[in-house]
Amino acid sequence: MSTGRRIALALLTNPNGYHAAAWLHPSTDAKASTSIEWYRDAARLAERGLFDLFFIADTPAARTSQLEAYSRLPMFMNVFEPITLLSAIAGLTTHIGLGATASTSFSEPYNIARQFASLDHLSHGRAAWNVVTSANDFAARNFGHEKLPPHGLRYERASEFVDVVQKLWDSWEDDAWIRDRARGQIFEPAKQHAIDHEGKFFKVNGALNIERTPQGQPVIIQAGASDTGRDFAARVAEVVFASDATIEKAKASYDDLKGRMAKFGREPDGLKVLAGKPNLLAHSAQEAEDMYQTLQAMIHPIVGKMRLGMDLEADLSDLDPDAPIPEDRIPKSANFHQAYFNHILDLIRQGLTLRQLWQRYERGHQTFRGTPEQFADHMEEWFTAEACDGFMMTFSLMPSGLAFFVEHVVPILQKRGLYRTAYEGRTLREHLGLKRPPNRYVAAAHPLAAAQ
Amino acid sequence: MSAARMIHLAFSAHLSGAHPGAWRHPSTEDGSDVSIAAYRRLAKIAEAGCFDMFFMADTPALRINDLEAWSRYPLFTNVLEPLTALAALSGATEFIGLGGTATTTFNEPFNVARQFASLDHVSGGRAAWNVVTTANAYAAGNFGPEPLIAHAARYDRAREFVQLVKKFWNTWEDGAFVYDRPQGRLYDPSKLHPVIHEGEHFHIRGGLNIERTPQGHPVIIQAGASDAGKDLAAETAEIVFGSAKTIEAARAYYGDLKGRMARYGRAPEELCLLGGMPVIVGESTQEAEDKYQTLQELMHPVVARQRLSMDLETDLSDLPFDEPIPESRIPAKANFHTAYFAEIVRMIREDKLTLIEIARRYQRGSTTVRGTAKQIADTMEEWFSTGAADGFMLQLPLQPEGLADVVRLVVPELQRRGLFRKEYAGRTLREHLGLRRPPHVPPVRQAQAAQ
Numbered sequence: 001m002s003t004g005r006r007i008a009l010a011l012l013t014n015p016n017g018y019h020a021a022a023w024l025h026p027s028t029d030a031k032a033s034t035s036i037e038w039y040r041d042a043a044r045l046a047e048r049g050l051f052d053l054f055f056i057a058d059t060p061a062a063r064t065s066q067l068e069a070y071s072r073l074p075m076f077m078n079v080f081e082p083i084t085l086l087s088a089i090a091g092l093t094t095h096i097g098l099g100a101t102a103s104t105s106f107s108e109p110y111n112i113a114r115q116f117a118s119l120d121h122l123s124h125g126r127a128a129w130n131v132v133t134s135a136n137d138f139a140a141r142n143f144g145h146e147k148l149p150p151h152g153l154r155y156e157r158a159s160e161f162v163d164v165v166q167k168l169w170d171s172w173e174d175d176a177w178i179r180d181r182a183r184g185q186i187f188e189p190a191k192q193h194a195i196d197h198e199g200k201f202f203k204v205n206g207a208l209n210i211e212r213t214p215q216g217q218p219v220i221i222q223a224g225a226s227d228t229g230r231d232f233a234a235r236v237a238e239v240v241f242a243s244d245a246t247i248e249k250a251k252a253s254y255d256d257l258k259g260r261m262a263k264f265g266r267e268p269d270g271l272k273v274l275a276g277k278p279n280l281l282a283h284s285a286q287e288a289e290d291m292y293q294t295l296q297a298m299i300h301p302i303v304g305k306m307r308l309g310m311d312l313e314a315d316l317s318d319l320d321p322d323a324p325i326p327e328d329r330i331p332k333s334a335n336f337h338q339a340y341f342n343h344i345l346d347l348i349r350q351g352l353t354l355r356q357l358w359q360r361y362e363r364g365h366q367t368f369r370g371t372p373e374q375f376a377d378h379m380e381e382w383f384t385a386e387a388c389d390g391f392m393m394t395f396s397l398m399p400s401g402l403a404f405f406v407e408h409v410v411p412i413l414q415k416r417g418l419y420r421t422a423y424e425g426r427t428l429r430e431h432l433g434l435k436r437p438p439n440r441y442v443a444a445a446h447p448l449a450a451a452q
Numbered sequence: 453m454s455a456a457r458m459i460h461l462a463f464s465a466h467l468s469g470a471h472p473g474a475w476r477h478p479s480t481e482d483g484s485d486v487s488i489a490a491y492r493r494l495a496k497i498a499e500a501g502c503f504d505m506f507f508m509a510d511t512p513a514l515r516i517n518d519l520e521a522w523s524r525y526p527l528f529t530n531v532l533e534p535l536t537a538l539a540a541l542s543g544a545t546e547f548i549g550l551g552g553t554a555t556t557t558f559n560e561p562f563n564v565a566r567q568f569a570s571l572d573h574v575s576g577g578r579a580a581w582n583v584v585t586t587a588n589a590y591a592a593g594n595f596g597p598e599p600l601i602a603h604a605a606r607y608d609r610a611r612e613f614v615q616l617v618k619k620f621w622n623t624w625e626d627g628a629f630v631y632d633r634p635q636g637r638l639y640d641p642s643k644l645h646p647v648i649h650e651g652e653h654f655h656i657r658g659g660l661n662i663e664r665t666p667q668g669h670p671v672i673i674q675a676g677a678s679d680a681g682k683d684l685a686a687e688t689a690e691i692v693f694g695s696a697k698t699i700e701a702a703r704a705y706y707g708d709l710k711g712r713m714a715r716y717g718r719a720p721e722e723l724c725l726l727g728g729m730p731v732i733v734g735e736s737t738q739e740a741e742d743k744y745q746t747l748q749e750l751m752h753p754v755v756a757r758q759r760l761s762m763d764l765e766t767d768l769s770d771l772p773f774d775e776p777i778p779e780s781r782i783p784a785k786a787n788f789h790t791a792y793f794a795e796i797v798r799m800i801r802e803d804k805l806t807l808i809e810i811a812r813r814y815q816r817g818s819t820t821v822r823g824t825a826k827q828i829a830d831t832m833e834e835w836f837s838t839g840a841a842d843g844f845m846l847q848l849p850l851q852p853e854g855l856a857d858v859v860r861l862v863v864p865e866l867q868r869r870g871l872f873r874k875e876y877a878g879r880t881l882r883e884h885l886g887l888r889r890p891p892h893v894p895p896v897r898q899a900q901a902a903q
Contacts, residue, residue: 023631023638030638036543036574060562062661066629067641074638078629078663081570087539088574091488106560110594112514113677118533120541142562142658171514177530179483181476186526189519203596209514211530300636303663304902350789378766431550 007383007419008051008390008432010239010274011046013039016074017397018278019367020307021298023074026399033079038090042069044398047405050420052390052431053097053128054089054241055221056082060103061138069306069317081121083115088233090123097111097428099128099221104157106134106143109164109202116218117169117210122365125214125427128239129165130221136336146199150334159350160199162220162236165267169217170439171207185335190357208427216436233271234260236433239340240391242450243276243339244364250275250387275388280396281375287367295396296359304358311340311363321355324348372408377437459836459871460843460885461863462551462691462726465494471849472525474813475748479853483533492544494852501859504875504884505580505691506541506551506841508534512558521758522771525751535567542575543652544576549881550582551673551691556613558595558604558878561654564613567621568670569662577666580691581617583674583684585610592674607680612651614672614688615638619647621669623659626892645686645894667882668889680849685723686712692889693845694727697791697819702840704758724885727841730820731859732849740822747849748812756811763792773808776800776823792816820849825861832862833871 003451015032016022023030026440043054059076069079082100090098102112112129120127133154134140140148148154165443176191194207222237224230233240234257242257244250258268284286299307301321313331325348334341340363347357368375382388395401413419420423429436468475484490495506513521514529522529524814534552541550550571561719564581572579586592590601601609623882628643649656674689676682685692686709696702708901710720719831734740753773761768777800799810821831835841848854866872873884882889 024636026634029578030633031629034573040543060566060663062644062659064644064646064659065659067644071639071641072526072645076661077638078624080573084535084539084567084570084574085535090494091543096626107563108558108595111559114512114533118536121486122532122536138658138816142656143560144655144782176482178474184476184524184754186475187523192514192516192519192523194514194516198596202595204593207514207516207528207594208589209531209755210533253529293698303636310466334497396576 001302003101005175005383005389006388006433007379008053008242008274009049009051009414009419010040010055010097010390010392011051011402012055012057012276012392012394013042014057014394014398015039015079017401018394019295019396020073020303021295021300024298024365024398025295025397026269031397033074035087036080036085039080040091040352041087041401043093043096045244045399045402045406047096048297049402049410051393053428054093055098055099055128055130055392056084056085056101057130058082058101058103059083059139060106061136061142062101062310063138064315066306069302072300073103073307078348083119086127087122089120090119090126094295095126095423095426096427097126097128097219097431098123099130099219099428101132102162102299103139105317106139110168110206110208112161113165113208114210114313116165117208117213118132120213120215120218120422121210124250125429127213127215128219128221128428130241131158131162131236133225134369139383151226155224157201157231159232159235163199164195164197165215166204166220166236167197167440168204168208170211170441172212173439173442174212174216177211189265202365204214207229214438215427219432219434225337230257231372233265234318235264237271239432240271240273241276242273243365245343245384245385246388247382250382251385256386270434271301272389274392274433276391276394276398277366277379277391278362278365278394278406279375280401281368281370281372281409282416283371285370285374288371292367292369292396299358301355305354308354308358308361309345311337311361312344313341316354317437319354324351325357372404376409378417379413380381383418385400455530456870457868458873459832460504460724460726461501461505461846461872462507462549462843463498463848463858464509464848465491465851466505466509466531467491467494467851469526469528469531470847470851470854471751472527472749474525474850475746475852476750477747481827484663485526487542488532488537490852491532491537491541494855495541495545495548497852497855499545501699501855502876503548505881506553507580507582507845508537508540508553508556508893509582510553511588511591512555512586513594515590517590518758518771521754525758528853532643535571538579538881539571539574542571547578547876547884549578549580549884550575551671551763551881553580554583554584555584555586555591556610559599561613561616561656561672562620562658563661563771564661565617566874568617569621569660569665572667572670575663575691576773577882579665579667580671580673580881582693583614584611584673584675593676604680607684610652611687612648612653614657614684616649616651616652616654616656618669618688619649619662621665622893622895623647624663625894626664626668628783629663640835645896647895665830668892670729670749671881671885671887682709683711687717688718689723690735691885692723692725694725694841695704696840699835699838699840702835703838706839706841721771722887724842724887726843726845727835727845727846729832730847730849731858731862732820732822732826732854733825733861734822735824735861737823740824743850744822745818749814753808753811755808755840759816760796760807760811760814761771763789763814765793767806771807774806776804777807828862829865829869829871832866833869837870
């Protein structure tokens with residue numbers, strides 16, 4: 001590789017696996033979601049595969065209705081809280097980045113800033129925060145709200161929230177802590193910077209009670225697909241999880257996103273786009289396809305209807321599975337995930353029955369089924385076309401899918417010069433090739449030094 | 453009771469700021485307050501000493517004024533956040549309880565319930581939550597725009613907050629998750645109990661997304677000293693940190709607190725009272741005393757003067773160190789801590805000391821117990837056997853050295869006397885403390901009981 005550009009890999013860690021029926025599969029451990037040993041082993045396996053990032057998605061809620069369906073689908077119903085989980089994993093791993101989702105709708109910026117800063121310290125520079133605005137009313141009701149605020153307002157709050165958090169992360173200059181025992185001075189008062197923020201949502205006058213972190217600031221992840229979301233990502237995100245189904249769409253979205261960065265004074269290199277890549281691999285393409293069909297057939301009909309209904313944002317539970325969804329049951333527009341909604345609409349327009357829909361529909365895009373060579377080819381194609389900078393790996397079955405990938409795909413990518421053969425740095429920023437952000441107060445005082 | 457009653461030991465981890473001079477002491481490691489390796493070593497020392505609990509106090513704020521003094525005394529100035537640190541420690545330890553402070557003033561009940569439940573799972577049943585309300589204006593500044601709520605309202609909110617957290621912890625019955633593959637069922641829907649809460653401060657309809665924890669729920673700690681605080685503790689606390697300075701005051705507090713429990717249908721042994729005890733142990737009395745004086749000397753004069761200012765409730769920063777504090781600078785009366793104020797005033801008027809002499813001698817009400825292992829064990833035994841405490845929350849001015857000294861010297865002495873365990877008998881913090889695992893109470897019934 002003349003450019004030296006390397007694929008970045010993140011693992012979206014689903015206990016059991018990404019597939020809705022994974023927990024029913026004999027190869028998985030049904031109790032994985034509350035087993036710290038399971039997570040430890042998964043993280044170490046990903047670290048053995050030299051992954052950049054071990055990532056935990058989240059929703060701060062148990063669903064308390066439609067129990068007939070949710071008691072059959074492990075959708076965040078019984079999971080560790082991500083920040084405590086990653087803190088526990090930090091001491092059990094040495095290199096892999098540790099990323100978690102935390103909502104800006106139901107926390108205080110100071111608490112989030114502090115916990116991620118603490119995670120960055122105790123992992124020696126491996127923390128990343130996936131900024132989400134939360135996407136369901138179950139979560140809202142755990143926090144005293146009847147419904148989520150509308151999309152625009154949520155993003156406005158998220159935007160200000162991130163600003164406050166990043167300001168707090170710069171509370172201390174890197175060399176503020178001098179620990180001069182002889183003079184009896186432990187930090188330089190001039191290098192502490194209290195913030196005085198007053199915005200539409202937050203009024204914060206204070207500073208963080210933890211020194212600047214190994215990465216300067218934890219890495220910011222974002223996944224917004226809407227126009228508002230993309231502008232937000234172009235302004236603040238350093239990693240974006242993308243979910244485009246085709247290379248053409250991915251390329252367009254990649255260029256669009258990177259193109260938006262200039263107006264926020266950012267270089268395209270400061271943001272890494274990781275394409276979501278659900279996959280099910282085997283030694284032969286047929287074997288992979290068979291495994292996939294087996295899993296699809298294991299989806300309970302109640303679960304099938306409910307999952308489809310969730311993303312179509314309509315209750316389908318009373319409908320005949322073997323007829324198309326009646327036109328009057330299809331909402332006019334999406335309130336949550338526009339991309340998922342649009343995908344289902346596309347399938348409906350093909351005239352499928354409800355059952356065919358739930359067996360064909362997948363959140364985001366189709367699971368890649370094939371051999372290690374085929375998958376490596378696919379990855380290389382996307383990567384070299386600059387449709388992405390790397391991938392967010394989601395394995396249908398865990399940990400077997402990850403183990404297979406590490407054993408059979410990673411060596412191919414390495415042989416092709418597309419992927420590291422050892423960790424070269426210690427922090428997540430170093431893995432991703434992201435620069436350590438200068439402290440804003442130092443940068444303001446020494447603009448030339450900061451620009452270098 | 454066939455088993456003899458045993459002393460319980462906890463300590464407050466604060467690697468460089470437990471004494472204002474500690475960070476300058478040669479035994480203190482630079483940056484240990486943000487070093488997970490240093491915390492890990494500390495926890496392992498305590499676990500080797502069979503301690504019940506490793507505890508992290510907290511305040512969600514940094515002091516941003518008077519930096520001339522605070523830059524010389526790192527009091528919660530640069531520390532790991534307790535929940536993340538305790539979760540990280542869970543993998544490095546096996547038995548010791550992991551307690552941390554989280555305020556009810558600047559958090560959401562769901563988030564606190566969830567993180568402590570998660571910690572209890574990650575640690576295999578060793579989590580404890582110290583419920584505090586926060587009154588600092590400098591903390592309130594971090595959580596605007598709402599202004600700091602008044603004392604009574606803070607306690608109201610705290611009471612409701614704890615009720616709600618317990619409801620969240622009871623979202624699931626034990627054994628709700630059946631993972632029945634043939635039936636395609638992860639959990640039994642009849643064992644999910646949604647939280648429906650209509651209170652003065654919170655309106656919640658939801659549920660926690662993690663199953664009931666190994667301990668049933670994490671242990672609840674409080675430190676209430678006010679009347680409202682004592683009632684809240686008698687109703688809900690399973691550990692109370694006492695702050696009495698004398699054995700007489702401690703006995704009175706112990707009797708008062710345990711006496712209040714019957715009102716809430718609780719037996720006295722459902723609450724473990726740990727007396728706060730600052731300790732320095734030495735091979736000889738003189739060595740312990742020398743260690744203490746060394747630390748007092750390491751306290752920077754500016755810090756010493758500022759501590760006096762705080763408790764004399766007046767600004768002394770313009771005064772010279774080596775002269776007495778003029779009579780005209782003494783306020784007419786105290787607004788906050790009357791006892792501390794009186795102690796300082798007495799030293800000014802009766803002992804005729806200079807400012808710096810007072811500052812170095814002043815101990816903020818509590819006397820650090822300095823002595824040999826035998827002397828310290830004697831004190832503990834007296835408190836323990838005469839109804840002043842069920843155990844101790846040790847404050848160790850120097851860490852890890854002070855903790856290592858206690859484990860090396862005091863723990864064996866207590867063990868010889870049959871007052872302290874020689875090895876852990878259980879795995880969970882509740883088992884160490886002799887607290888029962890609370891049965892599941894459906895949130896709805898819990899709400900009715902509270903009415």
